[in-house]
Amino acid sequence: MNKARKKSILRKMIIYIISIFVLSVIVFGMAKLSPGDPLVSYYGDRAERMNDEERAHAYERLGLNEPVYVQYALWIRNALQGDFGISFKYKKPVQDIVIARVGNTLLLGGIGFFLIFTLALMLAMFCVLHEGRVIDRIICRVGTITSCIPEFWLALVLIMIFAVNLKILPASGAYDIGQSDNVISRMSHMILPLIVVVTGHLWYYSYMLRNRLLEETVKDYVLLYEASGLSRRQIVFRHCVRNIMPTYISIMAISISHIVAGTYIVEMVFSYPGIGTLAFESARYHDYNMLMYICIITGAVVIFGNIAGQAVSEMIDPRMREQVKVVEQDD
Numbered sequence: 001m002n003k004a005r006k007k008s009i010l011r012k013m014i015i016y017i018i019s020i021f022v023l024s025v026i027v028f029g030m031a032k033l034s035p036g037d038p039l040v041s042y043y044g045d046r047a048e049r050m051n052d053e054e055r056a057h058a059y060e061r062l063g064l065n066e067p068v069y070v071q072y073a074l075w076i077r078n079a080l081q082g083d084f085g086i087s088f089k090y091k092k093p094v095q096d097i098v099i100a101r102v103g104n105t106l107l108l109g110g111i112g113f114f115l116i117f118t119l120a121l122m123l124a125m126f127c128v129l130h131e132g133r134v135i136d137r138i139i140c141r142v143g144t145i146t147s148c149i150p151e152f153w154l155a156l157v158l159i160m161i162f163a164v165n166l167k168i169l170p171a172s173g174a175y176d177i178g179q180s181d182n183v184i185s186r187m188s189h190m191i192l193p194l195i196v197v198v199t200g201h202l203w204y205y206s207y208m209l210r211n212r213l214l215e216e217t218v219k220d221y222v223l224l225y226e227a228s229g230l231s232r233r234q235i236v237f238r239h240c241v242r243n244i245m246p247t248y249i250s251i252m253a254i255s256i257s258h259i260v261a262g263t264y265i266v267e268m269v270f271s272y273p274g275i276g277t278l279a280f281e282s283a284r285y286h287d288y289n290m291l292m293y294i295c296i297i298t299g300a301v302v303i304f305g306n307i308a309g310q311a312v313s314e315m316i317d318p319r320m321r322e323q324v325k326v327v328e329q330d331d
Contacts, residue, residue: 088289149200155196163192172271
């Protein structure tokens with residue numbers, strides 16, 4: 001590994017650490033400034049019956065009696081040692097609660113992510129091969145309409161149709177009671193959430209890829225291949241798609257935050273026991289430790305995805321490597 005490459009990796013690591021630190025400061029400050037009483041999360045209705053002395057003791061016990069900057073310093077010190085505190089609502093270490101639910105979110109988000117970008121590329125290629133025809137115009141119009149539908153509204157409509165009226169699909173949960181190992185039960189509970197996740201994002205990325213592919217089809221090398229006798233389908237499949245791979249990977253990387261946010265919203269609407277539901281509950285009940293932990297791990301994944309996507313694009317596309325070298329030389 002040459003010196004320039006090491007310098008680039010070191011720079012990305014520093015940016016990654018600083019970004020997570022800034023994120024933790026912002027989230028911690030906003031959580032502390034938000035209205036509400038965190039004692040209600042921990043003690044429930046008992047908090048309303050506490051006198052001043054009891055409330056002061058409760059705040060001291062939970063470490064909420066110190067100034068905000070002191071609380072953050074204590075939190076960051078413990079977090080660096082792997083201790084993210086206990087959940088005020090569940091009375092357990094936040095890591096244990098998140099680990100118990102993160103698999104559900106990874107399953108839903110992972111399948112959704114795979115479907116979105118597989119179908120987006122296929123749909124983009126189909127539109128390019130039928131550019132300007134009736135089917136292309138119909139897909140563009142329908143896709144624009146579906147991408148504008150709010151995810152929570154679409155989720156409620158699907159619940160009303162398939163769960164309430166037709167009663168053929170479940171409206172909530174990740175599986176039937178006592179059926180956590182039942183693949184069929186899990187799949188049936190994921191159908192509606194996946195439809196919402198995919199529908200809300202599919203055309204947005206398909207349209208970006210479609211436009212990028214159309215830009216490739218008017219380049220000089222395409223004319224040369226057409227003159228040599230290759231069909232448009234062969235040129236698009238063999239050459240144009242390969243040339244847009246850096247763009248494809250970059251879009252996948254920057255889409256992580258978009259898809260994660262959509263997945264969290266879908267989890268809340270369908271009462272799907274994942275990280276999104278936990279995030280909503282932690283914000284609602286002022287469960288500071290849980291909220292911090294979820295925001296940090298989510299932010300870390302999103303930031304890492306963006307940096308990794310850029311790194312992979314640089315490996316694939318020599319032009320991006322040259323741009324990086326120029327920037328490093330300027331610095």
